Amino acid sequence: xxxxxxxxxAKGLGRREVLECMVWAGTGVLWTVSGGVPHSIGLIGEAAAxxxxxxxxxLQMSDSHIGxxxxxxxxxxxxxREAVAKVKAMxxxxxxxxxxxxxxxxxxxxxxxxxxxxxGETGVQMHWVPGEHDLIDEDRGKAYLDRYGKGSQGxxxxxxxxxxxxxxxxxxxVDLKAxxxxxxxxxxxxxxxxxxxxxxxxxPIVVFSHIPLYVLYKEWGWGTEDGQRALDLLKRFGSxxxxxxxxxxxxxxxxxxxxxxxxxxxxxxxxxPGSAPSPGPMVVPADQLRSKLGLSTVTVMQGNKPxxxxxxxxx
Amino acid sequence: xxxxxxxLRRTVARLxxxxxxxxxxxxxxxxxxxxxxxxLAAQEPNEVVIDNFTFGxxxxxxxxxxxxxxxxHDDIPxxxxxTSTSRAFRSKALDTDxxxxxxxxxxxxxxxxCSLHPQMTGKxxxx
Numbered sequence: 216x217x218x219x220x221x222x223x224x225a226k227g228l229g230r231r232e233v234l235e236c237m238v239w240a241g242t243g244v245l246w247t248v249s250g251g252v253p254h255s256i257g258l259i260g261e262a263a264a265x266x267x268x269x270x271x272x273x274l275q276m277s278d279s280h281i282g283x284x285x286x287x288x289x290x291x292x293x294x295x296r297e298a299v300a301k302v303k304a305m306x307x308x309x310x311x312x313x314x315x316x317x318x319x320x321x322x323x324x325x326x327x328x329x330x331x332x333x334x335g336e337t338g339v340q341m342h343w344v345p346g347e348h349d350l351i352d353e354d355r356g357k358a359y360l361d362r363y364g365k366g367s368q369g370x371x372x373x374x375x376x377x378x379x380x381x382x383x384x385x386x387x388x389v390d391l392k393a394x395x396x397x398x399x400x401x402x403x404x405x406x407x408x409x410x411x412x413x414x415x416x417x418x419p420i421v422v423f424s425h426i427p428l429y430v431l432y433k434e435w436g437w438g439t440e441d442g443q444r445a446l447d448l449l450k451r452f453g454s455x456x457x458x459x460x461x462x463x464x465x466x467x468x469x470x471x472x473x474x475x476x477x478x479x480x481x482x483x484x485x486x487x488p489g490s491a492p493s494p495g496p497m498v499v500p501a502d503q504l505r506s507k508l509g510l511s512t513v514t515v516m517q518g519n520k521p522x523x524x525x526x527x528x529x530x
Numbered sequence: 531x532x533x534x535x536x537x538l539r540r541t542v543a544r545l546x547x548x549x550x551x552x553x554x555x556x557x558x559x560x561x562x563x564x565x566x567x568x569x570l571a572a573q574e575p576n577e578v579v580i581d582n583f584t585f586g587x588x589x590x591x592x593x594x595x596x597x598x599x600x601x602x603h604d605d606i607p608x609x610x611x612x613t614s615t616s617r618a619f620r621s622k623a624l625d626t627d628x629x630x631x632x633x634x635x636x637x638x639x640x641x642x643x644c645s646l647h648p649q650m651t652g653k654x655x656x657x
Contacts, residue, residue: 285605285626286605287605320607321607321623321625322623347646347647348607348646351607351609351622351623351646353622391645391646391648392648393613393641393642393643393648393651394643394648394649394651395648395649396648396649433649434649435583435649436647436648436649492582493582493583493584493604494583495582495583495604495605495606496605496606
């Protein structure tokens with residue numbers, strides 16, 4: 216990192232908080248990311264101990280594709296139920312769940328009904344952003360906005376604060392341009408600029424959207440055309456965590472104070488970038504499916520550690 | 531025979547006609563005949579097949595008055611949306627094996643894309 220500690224202090228970053236992500240897959244084996252040097256958090260019990268010291272844990276769930284019943288997973292609702300059962304069994308109840316889109320497969324009323332029912336069973340507050348699969352009703356998004364868009368702007372973007380952290384939900388699956396990638400659009404970017412304007416650099420930021428905000432794999436459309444403009448607006452903050460879905464696999468990178476993380480799906484895996492003729496549901500042996508699905512636990516920690524994330528894959 | 535042909539459709543749809551003929555020759559007269567028939571049955575002249583996040587053929591030239599049919603063979607929904615802001619045509623989301631048809635009443639070049647996966651593009655030239 217180029218910045219010296221003195222610069223950080225000058226910018227008021229001394230009391231920044233560090234976000235620690237722990238990804239826990241359907242198998243119950245922990246995949247971990249943490250600040251500083253590489254280390255493994257270990258099993259779920261240890262993760263629970265870690266979160267007990269902070270008292271602030273939330274979950275990221277993604278790409279539930281309720282209604283999907285093809286070969287890659289004939290019962291996507293069933294595997295979502297399994298994930299929800301894991302949430303219900305957590306020793307410490309998460310503060311809320313962020314869902315990073317593709318809640319449903321085809322935006323059907325019955326699929327949204329199942330979403331209400333199954334996520335409702337967690338008893339945990341939900342914060343949603345839509346995926347492209349959630350906006351394909353006849354009215355192109357009305358079904359989603361009627362259910363989950365209350366209090367949001369435009370196509371469903373919004374922000375909120377929780378225990379000193381500023382959370383921003385962005386929509387990058389609307390008004391996509393031929394040949395292009397995900398899209399935020401001028402109106403949303405102007406809103407974001409205004410939303411951030413009066414916030415101090417030391418405010419920890421968590422920003423979430425369906426499609427990755429950076430270009431992860433252009434050939435498959437895995438990126439956001441104007442995502443860099445949003446990231447430029449976030450650059451001055453001391454701790455920025457970007458949570459995305461869409462690609463149904465773990466991907467991580469750190470750039471300066473920014474940490475990028477994409478979550479697993481609860482429905483089906485997709486191939487690694489470029490490893491297949493196209494993206495889309497990937498069929499794996501039935502006994503391996505659950506090792507490709509999962510959810511993420513994110514713990515906000517008070518402290519003065521440098522923000523760095525090291526990933527450890529599932530075994 | 532129809533069932534067998536249907537089973538072969540997806541495989542054959544990925545092959546070019548020239549390759550299909552080659553495969554047919556290598557397989558010998560009986561199986562080859564099935565495959566050759568499959569190749570013909572797989573795609574009608576004015577049909578665009580969506581497979582592996584790709585429109586095939588990507589470019590299609592047709593006379594005025596032709597109806598083009600798009601069929602989605604992926605396990606993911608796609609759309610067919612004309613690129614210009616006037617949206618000369620726009621399908622609803624096509625689930626697996628759903629199709630959409632549009633009749634081109636006037637000459638012109640119509641670029642289109644999938645509004646869910648905009649890296650998927652195609653073109654219809656109407657003469």
